[in-house]
Amino acid sequence: MDGFLFCYCKWSGQGSALDKELSKEEIINLLTTADCKAIFYTSSYKNTFKDVDIPHKFQMEVYSKKAQHDQENTWEYLMEEGRKMLGKGDRRYVDMILDPMEVRMLLFTSGTTDVPKAVMLCHKNIVSNVQDISRIVKLKEDDRALSILPIHHTFESSVGIMVVLFQGGSVAFYEGLKYVVKNLAEAQATLLVGVPLIFESMYNKIWKQAEKSDMTKALNMAVKLHKTLKKVGIDARKKIFKSVYSNFGGRLRMIVTGAAAISPNVVRGFQDLGIEIVMGYGLTEAAPLVSGTPDFTDRYGKAGSVGQVVPSGQLQIIDKNEDGIGEIIFKGPNVMLGYYNMPEKTAEVLKDGWFHTGDLGFVDENGCLYLTGRKKNVIVTKTGKNIYPEEIEEYLTKIPYIEECMVYGTDNDETGETIVSVQIRPAYETINDDFGCSDDQDEVYKLLKGKIADLNQTLPNYKRIRHIVIRNAEFVKTTTHKIKRQENVIE
Known part of the structure; x- marks a missing residue:
């Protein structure tokens, strides 16, 4: 630090x-x-x-x-x-x-879609959410979290620190991202709280390492054995995946992810390796958790969900479209008092006690929430069709030659139509391993264009990607690794 x-x-x-x-x-x-x-x-x-x-x-x-x-x-x-x-x-x-309802903390929003706003939180907001999270994530007294996110962020301060201490655990602080593996071993950490980008990278590295060591077949067999034994109540994961666990210090048993959507394949993949993964959805304005996947739910079967609403909260989906997708609104004791010195902005999002999140999603028959994107990010075509960039991005990130991407809408000067565009940061290491052409930008573009052409064949015509931009520079991001869309758009 x-x-x-x-x-x-x-x-x-x-x-x-x-x-x-x-x-x-x-x-x-x-x-x-x-x-x-x-x-x-x-x-x-x-x-x-x-x-x-x-x-x-x-x-x-x-x-x-x-x-x-x-x-x-x-x-x-x-x-x-x-x-x-x-x-x-x-x-x-x-x-x-202490007055539990008096403002005691200001936390600034990340500003991914707007200017940062100072969120006013009181003791009741924070304490009620810590208690709710503790009903969702059950820890052991000997659990130790390795803190890897900025501590000014509500996700880390509440979930990664206060919840752990509230349940009797302990917290160690890492020295930097390149030292995570080393620090996991030193701290003998059992819990890791982070964002999807970190865990997706960790998961991919496990399988890349297996491939380089010619151990892919053996790891697949180990996964099958673990799943078979698990069905009959035998927990042998520490022995079966000893080499995998040793890469993470030997004691890692649980991952908690939030702040953005994570690939369901990664969620199921970690569980197949015997590491429990908890998904959650929250915002700074809710101190932060709105929903999470409790111990008693089928986290494997509901891998694409961010769980059920916290015990003391209420959740609704309003202004639904024909697919049941609408804006998520939330009410609970953890909802902020408002934005500091911004009464107009506060009035825009707090209405009759309900916080209008600006996020889009739907709830299934089991009360599980699924996120589909941000209201402000939706691409609306001239024919009135809605395209959710996050959906297309999820398809794109399954292509192994794409490191990161950002989907957005642009207007075609000739036709006046709104088309789907994408900026891509290529996975040069993987491209080089497979094709040896990572230094040739034209070949990299042709490769990615071909893969996207294949993807387009599986998408409705109006969702197909028409414009591709290759970028070598990192995307401008928040400190929790979320892409700042407005600051990265290139026409």
Whole structure:
């Protein structure tokens, strides 16, 4: 953990965790938006805040060095002053009576489709959601999570940290993505909370490694044996998949994924390897969980679902189309108080206690929720047909030569029609392994064009991809690895 930012707002005790990967200009913009009066930061940000006009600045160390109590702008100094106050009998902070409905936290939305907004959360929002999540995900006292997501994000702070501690587990913090495997082993972690991109990459690497080692057939046989034994109540996964588990530290037993849709094939694949995988759907505005796949549901059979609504919440699908797909709205004690200093934006999404998520989906006969996309992302053709980019992207990511992609609509200048376009970041390593032509951009384009032509034959005419753009640069993303669509569109 090489950096930390936390701002203290104008209220008595409210704070806002900030994304340490933002630029100086973005950080200052958020500080201003949140009306922050103080900021806590590690030494790596000392120069960043040197000339920032904010009343109080406090430098702290995550891995504490020798305290320098003569410096009044350090975390150590504040802690020492607090101990002195307690020693003199000043217990105002310790004995403070908390209002569960008072704003206590500001968290900024990721801004994948709009400008970031400061979400106001209270203690009741957070506590009720931690309790609900604990009814969905049952942990053991010896469980240990390896924290790999930014801790300013609600998914990580609630699911990856507070829920684990609430149920008696422990948390270790990783050193960076390239050290995940090493840190899993060092921490002897049993639980990993992350986003689909991480787990899809992990799963693909398992099978690529098996292929390189000429062990694909053996791994397939091991999967069949595990499934057969499981049917008769025998759990031998630790022995059967010992080599797989050793790559993840030897104790990993559960994965929790959220923040975006994950491929059902990956969900079933991890379960076939004896690693339980829990899917969830949430938003910052819901602190964050709206739905999840409980222990008592068929996670294997419902691999494409994000589960049932949390126990204390209510969920509805409104403005349904002929396929039953509509906007997801949610009501519950975890719904935010509103957006800070944005009454108009708040009124747009909070109506009669219902939070209008802007996400689209449907609910099956068992009450399981399925996501189909974002309302703002839907491509509407001239004939009134709706195309969900996320659906097409799911088909495309099954092509092994595509690393990442983003589907969007563009207008054809000649016909005036709205056509489906896609930007693709090729999987150059796989292309090179299979064809040896990763350095030839024309050949890479021809290869991908041919694969997409095959895919188009399986799609209705109006959903077919008509325009392909190859990009070598990474997509602009949020820190939770979600593509910022508006910032990546190329005509």
